[in-house]
Amino acid sequence: MVKQKKNLEETASEVEPIAVEEVTCEDNLRPLLEEIKKSDGVVGYIQRNTTSAAIDLNDPTKVTDYAILSSSAFEAGEQLSALFDLGKIKNITVEGKDTKTLHLTIDENDISIFMEKTADTEKTLEKILEKSGF
Amino acid sequence: MENDVFSFVLRNTLTEITNACPDIQSIFLFKEDGDIITGEERTIEEAAVHTVDALDEILEKAQALGGLENMSFEGTKGTVHVSALNGFYLVTVVPEKADMKSINTFTGILVPTVLKLLERITPALNRNCPSELENEESRVKPDVKPDESSEEIVDRHERGTADAEKVLPEPQVNQFIVENLRGLFASADTVRIDGDTLSQWTELYEDKRIEEAAIETFGGKSVRCKLKPLKDSKLEGKGIIQIPEKLQQTLDIKKGELVKVKPIIE
Numbered sequence: 515m516v517k518q519k520k521n522l523e524e525t526a527s528e529v530e531p532i533a534v535e536e537v538t539c540e541d542n543l544r545p546l547l548e549e550i551k552k553s554d555g556v557v558g559y560i561q562r563n564t565t566s567a568a569i570d571l572n573d574p575t576k577v578t579d580y581a582i583l584s585s586s587a588f589e590a591g592e593q594l595s596a597l598f599d600l601g602k603i604k605n606i607t608v609e610g611k612d613t614k615t616l617h618l619t620i621d622e623n624d625i626s627i628f629m630e631k632t633a634d635t636e637k638t639l640e641k642i643l644e645k646s647g648f
Numbered sequence: 649m650e651n652d653v654f655s656f657v658l659r660n661t662l663t664e665i666t667n668a669c670p671d672i673q674s675i676f677l678f679k680e681d682g683d684i685i686t687g688e689e690r691t692i693e694e695a696a697v698h699t700v701d702a703l704d705e706i707l708e709k710a711q712a713l714g715g716l717e718n719m720s721f722e723g724t725k726g727t728v729h730v731s732a733l734n735g736f737y738l739v740t741v742v743p744e745k746a747d748m749k750s751i752n753t754f755t756g757i758l759v760p761t762v763l764k765l766l767e768r769i770t771p772a773l774n775r776n777c778p779s780e781l782e783n784e785e786s787r788v789k790p791d792v793k794p795d796e797s798s799e800e801i802v803d804r805h806e807r808g809t810a811d812a813e814k815v816l817p818e819p820q821v822n823q824f825i826v827e828n829l830r831g832l833f834a835s836a837d838t839v840r841i842d843g844d845t846l847s848q849w850t851e852l853y854e855d856k857r858i859e860e861a862a863i864e865t866f867g868g869k870s871v872r873c874k875l876k877p878l879k880d881s882k883l884e885g886k887g888i889i890q891i892p893e894k895l896q897q898t899l900d901i902k903k904g905e906l907v908k909v910k911p912i913i914e
Binding site: 576579580582583586587589590591593594595597598599600601602603604605606607608609610611612613614615 | 673674695698699701702703705706709710712713714715716717718719720721722723724725726727728741744
């Protein structure tokens with residue numbers, strides 16, 4: 515990975531200072547999610563698209579439960595949208611007695627953020643939308 | 649009767665909320681067992697049934713968050729809010745630019761207050777009282793009716809049992825709502841229904857083993873498959889049949905549709 519970066523830098527200096535590697539949305543999202551995870555009260559995230567998935571949770575025993583919860587939320591969102599003509603689902607929030615979650619889709623990537631009850635969902639959502647450019 | 653009063657009061661409350669908040673597209677309450685109380689005509693009961701179905705899994709999985717308190721699905725054209733209130737779930741559907749302040753004031757204050765009042769002033773209406781449970785039981789259980797179309801008659805001679813004098817009743821046809829059956833160990837030719845119905849059938853057919861059932865769609869397609877009780881106790885009493893997706897494709901049905909199920913007595 516380091517080697518590849520070095521090569522890219524070399525190429526850039528030799529040719530033109532233009533984009534030399536294809537940057538996907540997923541590449542941008544991962545660092546953003548890592549940053550979000552460091553925010554106060556955020557306990558982890560799940561990001562998945564049709565080809566890959568990334569899970570980072572403070573409590574690994576919750577992986578299965580949270581993964582199912584995440585897919586259930588997106589599935590329910592689609593069904594309710596069709597049922598009540600809600601349009602494209604912008605975000606889903608699920609607030610439990612102990613933990614809360616925020617789910618949103620960014621460019622084919624389904625993202626679920628898991629937070630403590632005290633965390634600021636609005637702030638987290640704003641941060642994601644702002645930094646992801648959506 | 650008691651339950652009727654309870655529903656009547658809640659129904660009127662929901663109607664008044666919609667009168668006060670014309671922004672509300674749809675509002676209804678439902679209980680964990682799937683019992684639905686709708687307000688005014690704007691809420692189509694069928695949509696409410698499908699909503700409960702759509703939320704079923706997430707409500708169950710929300711236990712991982714300590715149990716659901718609130719949930720919202722915000723779309724570009726509208727939002728669905730779900731709040732847990734005293735054993736009920738309140739669902740409110742609003743358009744994009746709805747006046748959420750007044751809606752939240754009414755739904756967040758009025759409904760919990762009415763629920764609390766109902767429980768306090770009429771302990772007899774408590775949802776957990778035995779008479780109430782009896783009412784609910786009769787409502788939740790799927791319709792049981794004799795299969796009028798079937799000409800099948802139980803052949804006593806073929807069975808060659810000692811009680812050859814007895815005639816077994818005609819196989820009953822129950823209607824169930826289709827639910828997906830997933831999982832590593834889900835067999836492609838096995839469906840799951842609630843244990844109570846299986847017990848009823850066993851009782852009805854004098855302890856004959858009922859291991860298979862004929863599933864018939866309203867489109868006329870039918871298959872014979874193995875029968876097992878539901879594993880998930882939360883699905884019990886909801887009139888649900890879990891069918892593997894491959895079998896659903898064979899029957900040309902999907903989750904949420906109704907099918908007729910007839911036990912095969914052997």
